Amino acid sequence: MSNIPRGIRRGLFGVSLPVYALLYLPLSVIAIFSFAPSLHHPGVNLAAYGELFNDATVLAALRRSITLAFGSAILGTALGTLMGFGLSRFRPAKGGGFWVGALPSLIIYTPIIMPSLVFGISELIFFNLVHEYTGLLSAGLLTMGIAHVTFQSPYVALVVYARLTGLDPNLFEASHDLYANPIKSFLYLTIPVVRPALIGGFLLAITLSIDDFTISFFTAGPGSVTLPIYIYSAIARKGSSPEINALGSLMIATVIGVALLYYFVTRRQQQRSRQIPAVA
Amino acid sequence: MTKLKSFLLGAGCAAILGAFALPQAARAGEPTLNLFTWSDYIDPAMVKTFEKQCGCKVVETDYDSNSEMEAKLKAGADSQYDVVVPSSYYVARLVAEGLIQPLDHNAIPNFKNLATKFQDPTYDPGDKYSMPYQWGTTGIGYLKDQIKDPPHSWSLLFDPKVNPTYPFTLMSGSGQDTIGAACAYLGYGFACDTKAEWLAAAKLIQETRKRKNFAGFVDGLPERDQLKAKVNSAGMVFNGDVAASYADGSGKDIGFFLPKEGAEIWVDTMAIPAHAPNPKLGLEFINFILDAKEGAALSNYNAYSTPNAAAEPMLDPSLKTELVSPSAADFKLLHFLPPLAGAKLKLFNAIWTAAKQ
Amino acid sequence: MSTMVQSEARSRAWRLWLTSGPGLFWIILFLLLPSGIMLGIAFFTNSDFGSPVLPLSLSSFSQVAGFGILGWTSANFTVLIRSLLQAGIATTMTILLAYPLVFFIVSRPANLRPVLLLFAIVPSWTNQVVRTYAWMQLLNPFAPVSHLAQSLGLIPPHLGLMPGNFAVFIGLTYNYLPYMVVPLYAAVEKLDWTLVEAGRDLYASGPKLFFNAVFPQTVPGLLSGIILVGIPAFGDYVVPQLLGGDKAMMLGSLIASQFTFSPDWPYGAALTIIMLVFTCIGLVVFRRLTQRLGGGEGAML
Numbered sequence: 001m002s003n004i005p006r007g008i009r010r011g012l013f014g015v016s017l018p019v020y021a022l023l024y025l026p027l028s029v030i031a032i033f034s035f036a037p038s039l040h041h042p043g044v045n046l047a048a049y050g051e052l053f054n055d056a057t058v059l060a061a062l063r064r065s066i067t068l069a070f071g072s073a074i075l076g077t078a079l080g081t082l083m084g085f086g087l088s089r090f091r092p093a094k095g096g097g098f099w100v101g102a103l104p105s106l107i108i109y110t111p112i113i114m115p116s117l118v119f120g121i122s123e124l125i126f127f128n129l130v131h132e133y134t135g136l137l138s139a140g141l142l143t144m145g146i147a148h149v150t151f152q153s154p155y156v157a158l159v160v161y162a163r164l165t166g167l168d169p170n171l172f173e174a175s176h177d178l179y180a181n182p183i184k185s186f187l188y189l190t191i192p193v194v195r196p197a198l199i200g201g202f203l204l205a206i207t208l209s210i211d212d213f214t215i216s217f218f219t220a221g222p223g224s225v226t227l228p229i230y231i232y233s234a235i236a237r238k239g240s241s242p243e244i245n246a247l248g249s250l251m252i253a254t255v256i257g258v259a260l261l262y263y264f265v266t267r268r269q270q271q272r273s274r275q276i277p278a279v280a
Numbered sequence: 281m282t283k284l285k286s287f288l289l290g291a292g293c294a295a296i297l298g299a300f301a302l303p304q305a306a307r308a309g310e311p312t313l314n315l316f317t318w319s320d321y322i323d324p325a326m327v328k329t330f331e332k333q334c335g336c337k338v339v340e341t342d343y344d345s346n347s348e349m350e351a352k353l354k355a356g357a358d359s360q361y362d363v364v365v366p367s368s369y370y371v372a373r374l375v376a377e378g379l380i381q382p383l384d385h386n387a388i389p390n391f392k393n394l395a396t397k398f399q400d401p402t403y404d405p406g407d408k409y410s411m412p413y414q415w416g417t418t419g420i421g422y423l424k425d426q427i428k429d430p431p432h433s434w435s436l437l438f439d440p441k442v443n444p445t446y447p448f449t450l451m452s453g454s455g456q457d458t459i460g461a462a463c464a465y466l467g468y469g470f471a472c473d474t475k476a477e478w479l480a481a482a483k484l485i486q487e488t489r490k491r492k493n494f495a496g497f498v499d500g501l502p503e504r505d506q507l508k509a510k511v512n513s514a515g516m517v518f519n520g521d522v523a524a525s526y527a528d529g530s531g532k533d534i535g536f537f538l539p540k541e542g543a544e545i546w547v548d549t550m551a552i553p554a555h556a557p558n559p560k561l562g563l564e565f566i567n568f569i570l571d572a573k574e575g576a577a578l579s580n581y582n583a584y585s586t587p588n589a590a591a592e593p594m595l596d597p598s599l600k601t602e603l604v605s606p607s608a609a610d611f612k613l614l615h616f617l618p619p620l621a622g623a624k625l626k627l628f629n630a631i632w633t634a635a636k637q
Numbered sequence: 638m639s640t641m642v643q644s645e646a647r648s649r650a651w652r653l654w655l656t657s658g659p660g661l662f663w664i665i666l667f668l669l670l671p672s673g674i675m676l677g678i679a680f681f682t683n684s685d686f687g688s689p690v691l692p693l694s695l696s697s698f699s700q701v702a703g704f705g706i707l708g709w710t711s712a713n714f715t716v717l718i719r720s721l722l723q724a725g726i727a728t729t730m731t732i733l734l735a736y737p738l739v740f741f742i743v744s745r746p747a748n749l750r751p752v753l754l755l756f757a758i759v760p761s762w763t764n765q766v767v768r769t770y771a772w773m774q775l776l777n778p779f780a781p782v783s784h785l786a787q788s789l790g791l792i793p794p795h796l797g798l799m800p801g802n803f804a805v806f807i808g809l810t811y812n813y814l815p816y817m818v819v820p821l822y823a824a825v826e827k828l829d830w831t832l833v834e835a836g837r838d839l840y841a842s843g844p845k846l847f848f849n850a851v852f853p854q855t856v857p858g859l860l861s862g863i864i865l866v867g868i869p870a871f872g873d874y875v876v877p878q879l880l881g882g883d884k885a886m887m888l889g890s891l892i893a894s895q896f897t898f899s900p901d902w903p904y905g906a907a908l909t910i911i912m913l914v915f916t917c918i919g920l921v922v923f924r925r926l927t928q929r930l931g932g933g934e935g936a937m938l
Contacts, residue, residue: 008843009744016741019734019814023760026771026811033774079660086656090649100650107661111668115872115916117889118672118909121896125678126671128356139356150667153660182652213766214874218896222314222360223339232766235879237319237344238505240774248767255762263755351900354688377686426795445795447778455899479706489883492793496800496882510779513795626685627706629899634705636883636899637712637891 027252034245048242049250058230058247065210065226068141072148073205079149080156080205081198083108085190087157088164089172108158111151120218123147127219139221147219148209155208156201163197227251311336313561316352316361318548319344319501320524321414323581330568336561344499345453346370353379359555362562368403368547369456371410372619380551382408387563390570398547398587403619410549411566412587414520414578417606417614418457418500418544421507421517424535432537434465436514438488445493449506449515450485452497455632456617457516457544458485470542471615475627482635489636497636507534520584523604527583536603538613545606545614547587676913679906687900697907713891717911720888723802724871727809731817731866732859734810739821743828754822761815769808769879776804776880800882808876813869817862824858860927868919872912888912 004012034048052058087104111119127143130136137143175189191198213228220229227247234244313334315322319342327338343349346367353364358379366374374380385391388411391399398412420436427436427446435442437450438461451458462481463472472478488494495512503515504522508531517536525531550569552562568574575588580596583604599605606614620628679697681689703713742753760768775782778797786792798804828851836850874889881887892912895905 004740004744009741012737012741012744015737019738020756022811023757023814026768026775027760027763029774030767030771079663083657083660086653086658090653090656100653104653104657104661107664107669111664113868113916113920114668114672115869115889115912117872117874117892118675118912119668121892121905121909122671122675123667124355124896125675125902126667129674131356131359138360146667150664153663157660207762211762211764213764222316222341222357223312225341228764228766231764231770232875233342235766235770235773237502239502239509239511240777241509244770245774248763248770251767252763256759259755259759259762263752267751345898347898347900351687351897354686354900355896373686445793447796452898482706493796494884496884511777511797622685626683629687629901630706633899633901633904634710637705637710637716637886 030245031249034249048246052243052246061225061227061230064224068144068226069206069209072145072209073202076149076152076205077156077202080153080201081160083157084160088161108154111154116214120215124218140224143219144216144224147215152205152208155204159201160194160197163194313338313565314361315340315363317365321582326577334564344501347454358553361553362556362558363565364551364553365413365548366551369617369619371404371549372621375409376621379554380409381554388567390567393570393572393588393590395587395589410551413548413550414584415547415587416584417519418516419536419538421522422514422535423533425533426513432540434461434539434541438465440491446513447493447495449495449498449503449512451516452499460617464541471618473618478631482631485635519603520582523583538610542613542615544617675906676910678902679910681903683901683903687902689902697903700904701907716886716888716891720871723805724867726806727870728863728867730810731814734814735817735821738818739825743825757818758815765875768812769876772808799880800884802885804880805877805885808880809870813866816865820858820861824855828854856930860923864923868916
């Protein structure tokens with residue numbers, strides 16, 4: 001904005017540059033350390049990466065992380081979309097009393113607000129009790145997935161809700177007249193309309209799943225060590241190791257790569273959508 | 281939007297396909313042995329041998345302290361694992377808590393390989409619940425290049441005059457080792473087990489925690505690794521972990537000694553959790569470890585002493601050092617920790633919790 | 638007529654539960670019920686092995702209050718105060734860093750802003766464990782930063798900047814900075830600059846102008862940021878565990894150790910209640926403030 005005086009803009013630049021540097025300094029340190037010389041490999045070396053790709057434990061953990069993220073995100077997006085849709089469409093605009101008005105919001109906000117530690121330990125105790133009395137829900141990828149869906153679905157619901165409240169309510173009335181059948185109306189109107197929110201919510205759910213450590217840690221079982229849990233236990237034990245540096249670097253590189261890709265894809269689309277009306 | 285959508289869909293499919301193309305951890309229907317053991321305590325090659333022998337898959341999960349293992353078993357893991365490796369003084373506690381089940385001796389013919397002094401131990405009469413795995417000692421590990429010629433005493437950890445500046449740690453976990461060390465330093469002996477002695481030890485630990493160079497409570501193997509990484513300079517470690525770091529050259533700056541006031545000797549044992557999904561495989565694994573050849577391979581890998589008499593001839597000569605095989609003089613310093621259960625255990629835990637806070 | 642309205646309302650309620658029901662039921666079954674059980678455990682007695690057993694008692698709460706076998710200690714009180722302080726200081730630091738950053742982004746050309754914002758957020762997309770590990774590498778006793786601090790006499794010789802309170806503060810600030818940047822950016826982007834222009838004519842001087850014309854407009858974003866940073870920082874587990882260890886223990890580690898090391902479930906559950914109480918107080922206070930200061934949260938449910 002040109003309203004900001006030049007001197008202040010310079011000052012802002014001077015302060016922000018170190019902040020950006022601070023944001024990337026630790027990440028680059030890991031990357032540099034991952035090539036650091038070791039006892040058996042003096043000089044810049046890629047040994048840590050080589051070991052990583054041959055380590056069956058790491059590869060299995062990676063596979064589990066991906067399975068968990070996609071599996072839970074699919075269910076979390078489905079449940080979350082339905083919640084966001086229902087609340088925006090069928091809840092009375094004002095009030096609605098405690099049961100219809102306040103309670104659903106309260107329930108949806110609980111997983112977002114609850115400290116993940118409390119979340120994780122509660123689940124640990126609960127799954128343990130259920131398993132003790134019914135033999136079901138033995139701790140593993142399944143229980144982790146259940147926990148992940150629990151914290152993903154509210155975020156998806158918020159994203160979908162935000163999209164739907166921004167729309168003209170007459171749109172739904174019109175479709176109601178057109179299709180009559182509410183399921184058809186949902187499939188042919190609601191789904192296409194919320195698609196951006198749906199995709200956004202799904203991506204958010206995947207990010208949340210991959211980013212989570214605490215809840216996964218407490219709901220994991222013997223055969224369900226995922227990447228974050230693997231890294232955490234390696235760190236808690238060794239304090240530092242070339243393999244963890246390499247693994248961390250790869251994760252950072254993936255995230256930055258995806259972010260750049262996302263940026264360029266959306267920018268191209270924006271440019272294109274700007275061009276279309278100009279052509280027409 | 282369509283571009284973005286197809287891109288995302290493509291990426292998603294690729295990720296899922298990639299996930300399943302990676303080596304599968306366990307094929308459905310194949311029996312699985314869930315092994316819950318200390319970190320770095322078994323040669324991966326031995327696990328492979330066992331997998332071939334039993335036609336099963338082994339899933340290994342690691343812990344670094346008895347208390348970590350006990351807490352996991354309590355929280356439902358007693359129905360997830362088939363073999364756990366508790367230390368001798370933990371066996372009675374797990375039995376009293378109903379977390380491990382009696383062993384069927386008929387399924388463990390290799391029991392005969394055990395040296396007689398490891399059979400029918402006081403911590404588990406008649407070997408009803410446990411079979412010895414390895415044995416070793418707990419002492420002080422330190423960085424030789426930083427702390428020059430320290431006194432062979434617990435004072436390196438507990439006396440601020442002996443170590444005023446170098447960062448050091450105390451052992452975490454059940455607290456029995458740490459309280460024992462404090463007791464030994466105070467002159468009550470390592471195996472102290474009265475309330476008054478524990479309280480005095482707890483007060484000492486509280487004072488120690490306040491020192492600037494106290495770096496935290498760290499378990500044995502993590503402390504060895506942190507010494508290797510030079511994150512801190514002294515702490516309580518297990519002898520075999522240090523020996524193993526000499527063998528691969530990674531721990532050449534680490535020194536180890538048994539403090540003259542007394543130190544711990546322990547036997548780690550194999551046991552089967554109360555609701556193990558596959559106790560038969562668990563027994564098969566225990567018998568496998570007690571085999572003469574495998575027992576020797578185990579010691580040659582983790583550099584701890586074996587209770588397996590039949591394995592002795594096949595041991596690597598490097599294990600004959602005083603570090604791994606304590607001398608007769610060392611044995612005079614070494615004590616087993618008292619097994620605790622019932623009200624006494626509750627008292628001890630209350631004291632340990634208070635000491636740590 | 639009234640029956641029609643009634644049946645209409647009933648059918649809406651029915652559809653509401655049909656669509657939102659599965660998700661809500663899922664959260665109730667897998668979060669509200671489990672946390673209810675967990676809170677209930679706080680009122681049981683601790684067994685010899687740390688399990689909850691009857692009779693019901695309040696002994697775990699006296700333990701929380703600091704009464705232990707060694708007499709009363711202020712240890713738990715210290716941990717609580719430290720958690721609150723760390724969360725508070727880290728939140729303040731994120732505010733101090735986020736304001737110039739956000740105004741810097743807004744002062745750039747419109748087509749550059751998304752990428753500048755993206756680069757402020759990207760580090761938070763890596764796993765929290767990896768981010769915290771990165772700081773462990775930087776603050777180790779043998780890291781150059783620690784050597785510098787040693788030679789400046791800021792820390793005693795041979796020690797590192799971690800583990801300790803300082804490392805936890807750094808870790809929390811680093812981890813939660815983006816959560817302050819995003820809501821603040823949303824607020825600053827919508828800033829009404831005509832008000833600023835008017836203010837410039839009135840007040841002229843820089844800081845005065847900022848606090849009278851600019852700052853009030855950013856308050857809703859600031860309050861959202863405080864909730865997004867302060868509350869998770871207070872209950873954080875990974876950062877204090879890895880960067881603070883036993884030297885700078887926060888409530889999260891204290892609770893976790895009652896379930897993962899020396900088990901004492903009733904005590905751990907009672908500590909959990911303390912954590913939830915303070916979380917709720919923080920939430921209610923800042924929600925009230927937001928409402929009073931007229932923060933329009935576009936699509937709040």
